[in-house]
Amino acid sequence: MVSGTSEGTGRLPLEEKILKEQLRPSAEDRVYIQRVADRLLAAIAENGKAEGMVVGSIARNTWVKGDRDLDVFLLFSPEMPREALEAEGLALARTIARKFTNTFCEKYAEHPYINATIDSIDVDLVPCYNVASAAHIQSAVDRTPFHTRYITEKINGLVDDVLLLKRFAKAGGIYGSDQMTEGFSGYLCELLVLHYGGFTPLLAAASEWGPHLKIDIEHHAAKEFDEPLIVIDPVDPRRNVAAAVSIDRMAEFVELARGYREAPSEVFFTLPEPRGVTRDDLVEIISKRGTALYAITFATPPFIEEIVVPQLKRSTGAIRDLLARSGFVVHHAHYRMGTVRCMLLFELLNDALPPVRRHEGPPVWNRLNAEKFREKYRDATLPGPFIENGRYVMEVPREFVCAADLLTSPALLNVGVGRHVRMSLEKDWCVFEGADCWQEEFAAFIAGFFSRCSPLVRITRGR
């Protein structure tokens, strides 16, 4: 680990300007949030059932101006049984929240927790075990206090670098370890800055990154990983902090780093404006591209993003394969989880095929199967079987001569869509074609589907 200060990292005036104007929280912000945190901690201490601890970027001082997310953990004794923790932890969180507001909601990650808005701050109250070391955690949330202690202890002098990196990643569309983004979490940003000793040396290094890069700050990796980017958690030698980072988000970070180093500019820190296409735009796009567009939509399964989005990804792949197996060439496919409906979108190079297709049979040498095959097609009306490379080949009627027939058929239920997606499809799904794919809720998704430029192009050429 290289340690560095802002002076040593050769910060650009441009970066200082961004930090000052956009990223560093003001003294008032700090005081304001600290006051909310203090009141919550006081209420927890007063109650006495658990120890309170502020975690996350606010505790670490690495929050970006405007962030109003306060994570307060309720640390219980590890002796308490898990069911008791869930019940008592949640009860305590509710009690605390109720002291400050009448509206809060229960959420569920690995454990249930309470989310409430208190003095316009978005507060999570999360029960966890107060274990002796990260090696003894019973669930992922138990690890969080260790992250906070680790970063708080080491981050001095590099806080600005973390702020720059977070905004740089967010502007580039690669910030967030959620399933849709598959990008860089806040903790990962902190560790990368720590490891390379600042934002500038990180970008210099990242310009030369390759897949399966492994960073092990504490030199204690206790497991093999095969993800594209491997950053061993300093508090847990068996965990890859970068597990969520896809190969494409990693590559995009590399190219953003190169692009910024070549021509640093404020646009690399400018958050993209959400842009959607109109239905008329879509008509024009399709006519210009000459491709065939199909959308499948269905009711969003009533589960969290972490469960639904991977299933959408898998379903899109499975349907893409089904289309390909059926002779329809998929040019591009993507998916989106909306609040009410989900959309799988497919752009095809061809959506109509002749009513005949080849069907490959067994090798002629395999006598038993050869005779079964012959018997099966004895009265076929199409020519065949004939022999190609020693195998029987038959021409058979093609089941789906157009893509819409395939996508509206029950065949969709027989490919590897996820469990909850299947349950939703079993109720109903809709297929749209061409400009009819356009829907208000998916206007931005469709825009991204067609303009899918690399972040560098998006940023530097405003596409």
Added chain:
Amino acid sequence: MVSGTSEGTGRLPLEEKILKEQLRPSAEDRVYIQRVADRLLAAIAENGKAEGMVVGSIARNTWVKGDRDLDVFLLFSPEMPREALEAEGLALARTIARKFTNTFCEKYAEHPYINATIDSIDVDLVPCYNVASAAHIQSAVDRTPFHTRYITEKINGLVDDVLLLKRFAKAGGIYGSDQMTEGFSGYLCELLVLHYGGFTPLLAAASEWGPHLKIDIEHHAAKEFDEPLIVIDPVDPRRNVAAAVSIDRMAEFVELARGYREAPSEVFFTLPEPRGVTRDDLVEIISKRGTALYAITFATPPFIEEIVVPQLKRSTGAIRDLLARSGFVVHHAHYRMGTVRCMLLFELLNDALPPVRRHEGPPVWNRLNAEKFREKYRDATLPGPFIENGRYVMEVPREFVCAADLLTSPALLNVGVGRHVRMSLEKDWCVFEGADCWQEEFAAFIAGFFSRCSPLVRITRGR
């Protein structure tokens, strides 16, 4: 080797009938051909420069009624230099031919030879070396006398079986070792009958054949072979007599054998009537199949079939690959060498594509190439590059949006068509579409292109 007689092989009455009515030459035929042969041999003996020898099926007594091909070899001393053999051999052949007819022509296989029609018999006069053993041959023709001696010595009692097999193979469309047929030569038929001891046991065995079957009658193979069917030449341990047999002709023989054994019938010995499609037929076929048909035709290169046909095969494969690479899905492709023009015929599942295509670039990690790629597409009008699986991908205008544009483009000259095909294409070629592909000369070829059933279907179901 199993030896057998017609009694021991359990010949069917049907087979006896075919033999009697169609296959065995009559006594008059035999006397007639023998007389022509004797006169030729006498003329050669009188001249005294070479030794005359009748070879081929007439010498071996394995010719099918109606065959009028008489092969007479002129055996010269192996001491004579090759150039002298070519010059003197051809001169002698001419001298002999001239004694019987005024019209003859010079042909060229490995050596030049003379072909003449003498008393309505098609006579080849072929100079060769009279070597001591097949191990000392200087060219392929020198081997022929050894084949004749070998078969003549062993074939007693199995002549009828050879006649049946030859007709069975011919009716099934698999007789002939020429490049277009890729099937069974007469000598191969003789050896198979010898090895299995008759037509009936051969078919019983062939029903269970698999690829890479090796038959080595003299147990003297001196080389490894990887052809689908391997029959070591009894007179040359380094030669596969079945080298020309393709995997498909072999499989077709297997299925014909099975079909005949299941339900023996005269149709298995009935020569197919040449059938062609009319232009109207073709219009109907195409409309029913819904596919897109394209023909390329060009002047037949002025070389023998052995040279041209393999080039047509290679060219068809290369253009098939070119079509596939360009996004056009080839359902079936075939080729035909006509006397004036050659035709390559392609049936496509799609012949029009959108004006956009994906173009894959280097991995982002490969910095030098990544930057070259970026630079190249800096001002592209289509979206991109974007990143997929860590590589740059660009959308670029598609060069050929319809198959006809591709097939008429010079791209055709840049794929692996053979040398002589290329020379012909460089002068000119034509592309036809749909029913315009029909041409009188190729009517039978086009019929076979679409009805390409296995021989068993063709035979038993009259398709």
